[in-house]
Each structure stands twice: as structure tokens, then as C-alpha cells.
Amino acid sequence: MDLGYAGSEFTWWNRRDGQASIKERLDRFCDNVEWVAQFPSYRATHVDERVSDHLPILLDMRPVNRRLKRGKCRRFKMIWVNDDRCDKEVEESWAQCVSNNAVETCMNKVEKCLSMLQHLNWSEYGNVQKEISLCKERSQVDFLRYRDKDTGWFHNKASVRRTINNISELRGKDGMLYANDQDMERIIVVTPYNLHFSLLRVGDLIDSEQRTWREDMVNAIFLPVDAEIIKLIPLSIHLPPTG
Template identity: 20%
Template sequence: MEEFNWALRSAELDELKTTGLKFTWNNMRSGTAAISKKLDRALGNWQWFKHFGDSYAHTSNSGISDHSPISIQLMQQVQPSGRPFKFLNFWADHPQFLNIVRSEWDKPYEGSPLKRIQLKLKGLKYQLKKLCTRPDSETANLRQMLKNVQLDLDEKPNDVDLKNQEIRLKNDLAISARNEGAFFKQKSRIQWLKEGDSNTVFFHRVAKVRQSKNHIAKILNEHGAWLESQQDIAQAGVEYFKNLFDHQGRHMQKVDDYPKRLWADHSNLLGSPDTRNEVVKDFSTLNPNKAPDPDGYNG
């Protein structure tokens, strides 16, 4: 098994998202002698996930064989109708970032302190979205612009304007490439490697594989029917959680029914207001690369 895993890593192969049966092989025996294993897998390399990111494998019934057949379903990539907001870490390096945050934070809002913070964060989303959200596209454009300028410089080596333009584009490209590395590192959720230009390709590959595995190709609803269209899958999710939370839960005892188990000084300590140092300490220990909360902000 160790040699097999080494071969997969060497060939840069990863398992496709799989639906259907859990086990792909059985020894065709019954009782305590029966053995079932997952021996068969559908694998893909980087180019596969790049061009067929929404594909998935399906394991069918084995019939009279001891192995289950695996079919690969190729699906046309569907662009989501609306992408939810997610804070991009490289925004914090933008020269106008602090001014944008400060401008939004100084706006007056009504309501409780938590409500005002919620409204400030919501308003900040619209301002941050105006910044670059796809540094990979920006980097590609800057590379092409720099290439064109350098071709012109080859014909006009003494042109001062072209030389200044080349210097500016080189600086912009270096910043954009650094942002691109941070962007794909954040999408890959890799925690053990620092971002950098040399790691951008690796982060991009991990992000594409992760995106492919997270894609829901089809779902089994409560009636036992498989749903494959994105609209049906979304509606099934809404109905599931609606039924889950609409269901009348079992009766819970009132909190007052439980005996008190805290000393008075402990109770007073729990009810005391948080100090500024405690809040700063708690925020400073948060992982800036953790998965974003429902509001789109991480850390």
C-alpha cells in the first residue's frame, strides 16, 4: 500500500469525487467470511481536474462479478448564479485598505453594539468588492502588457516613456503575482506552506482539486430519487433544512429547573464585562486562514 500511495504521489494523481456504492469489491461469501473493500478508484491528474472539474465517478452494482464497475460522468461546468462574499487576505496589503475600513467604520448606524458592527461589516463588503477579486486575471494582463512594452523597447531602446512604463509594469506585476499566490493559497486551505510566487502553481492545483471534490454533482432526496440539476439540488437542500428546523423538538427543561452549581464569586466573574486586553488577545489568536464564517469574513 505504501508503494501504491508513492506511485500516486509521483504521478500526481488524485481520486475523483465518487457516488454510488461504498465498496467496490467483495469475496462473494456470506456470514462471518464475507469481506467487502474499496479497491477500485477513478483517478485524475492536474490536467483532468483543470478541464473536467465537475466530473465524478459512479460505482454501480457488481452483478455476478466480484468487482463493481465504475463509470465517469462528464458534466458541463455550471457557473454559479451569484458568488457569496468572501474576504480575500491580500486585500489587507492594498494601500487604500485601511482608509476604506476607516471610512466605513466611521459611518453612524443605529441599533445595539452588535447590530451596528453587523451593519458596518455588511457595508464594508460592497466597498471591498470594488478592489481586485481575481489577481490571476490581473497578473496575466500585466504580463502581456509588459511583454508588449519590452518588444517596443527592443525597437526603441532610448525611449524614456517606454522605459518608465516598463519599470511601473514590473512593479505592478510583482505585487499582482504576490497577491495571486496569496489568493490561491487561501482557496487551497493549505496551512503548512507559505504563499509565494514559487508556490502559486501548487496552490492553484490544490484549489482546483478541492473545488472539484466539493462540487455536488447529484443528491439523493428523501423520496429516494437522484437529483442532478443544480436547481433541483438547491431546492432539495432548502426543503431538507426547512423540514429539519420546522420539526417540533422534544421538550427541554427550563434553565431554572437545574440546580445552581457555581459559587457566587465565580458567577460574578462570568458576568463581568470583558476588558480591552482580553478582546485583543482573543482576536490575535484567531487563524487568519481559517474557513470564512457565514458573513464571508475569516479570522
């Protein structure tokens, strides 16, 4: 079987130009399935060395994966902009590292500037990323991940919460269920306290002009209520089937 190749498509050229030029792949490595199973990481290469009309071919049975180690990327953090010392650090570092080569000078200045800012970051703010990771571990993973995103998970949570908090029917003293808004308002009137509860929004509790809580509304919510009176108005919440 043909072991394939990497590199130029052809291994032979008759060294002529134009219509007389002929290129072919005359040289190749061949072996059987057992050999391929023994050396699965082999690599056959057409070496681009034009010494003769044939290209040399190279078979590496155990190639070494030489991946260059990339240094950690250092980025400018927006938190530095709010620090008054940031400008001073940049000016001091930019005034240093001067050489005859303009490109080398610029690279050295940037490197020096980032080093000084990194030192300032660690000394003043600590390992912010580590603190964020710890906060994530202590919090609910799904909520931290999806809370501010327009995702199906978020909308599903909101729908479930809205369904649970919704009271669609109330049972009156006569044992009948009432779904009409007027009937429900009549049922939840607590006569001994002359209280009338309706759907309440957060905005109803806030004085828009004074930008403070409305004490009358807040106090009305937390008035003491006799447990026996509450028993007279059993609430019946009917949730849709979840299946």
C-alpha cells in the first residue's frame, strides 16, 4: 500500500519548461497493513531539494510533535484606567528602554510598561481572576452563567416563577371556585380589618417624587392578621400540568 506523502505533489521533473515540461510522482514509500499498525505515527515527506531531477523522499517512523510553547498573553485591564497611578507608570516606563532600532525600542517599551502595570495590579488588586473563580464556585452555576443572557434557560425560569406566583382561582366561603377578577377581589376582602388586597407591584410601594418607600403601603402589608381569619379564606392555586 502507498504510504502517501506531505510536500510537493511531484517527485520527478524533466527540467524543461513550457509544453515540454513533464512532472510525475515516480518515487514513493509502500508497505503493508501490519507495518502501518506498528508505526501508526509515521510521516512520509517529499523534501524540496532541487539537486537532481528527483526529489529526495524521507520516511519518519516516529515523528516528534514539536509544539512551540506560547507565552501567557498579557492584556491591558480596564481597571487600571481608573487608577491615578496608571498614567505615571506608563510615562515612566515609556521614557526608558531607548535603543537605535525603532521597532526594538517600541517592543521594549510595551514590555516594560506591561510589567510595571502587572506589578501594580498584583500589589493593589491581587489575583482578581482567582477571586472571581471562588465566587463562581460559591454561587449557583446555572444562575451565574445564564442570569443576564437571553437564553431558553432564563425564560424557562421566569415562566415557572410567573406560573407559581400566579393565583388563577380563589375558593369562597360557599366552597365554589371563582376565576373572575371581581369575584376574586370580593373574596379576599377581610371584613374585620377592612383590608382590600389586589395585585401589588414594586412601583406601588415607591414614592416617585421623593424616591422613597411609601410608609402607608408598606405598613399595610405588615399589619398583624389573625390566623383564624386567614383560615376563613382558603386559597386554591391551580398550576398547569408539568408533564
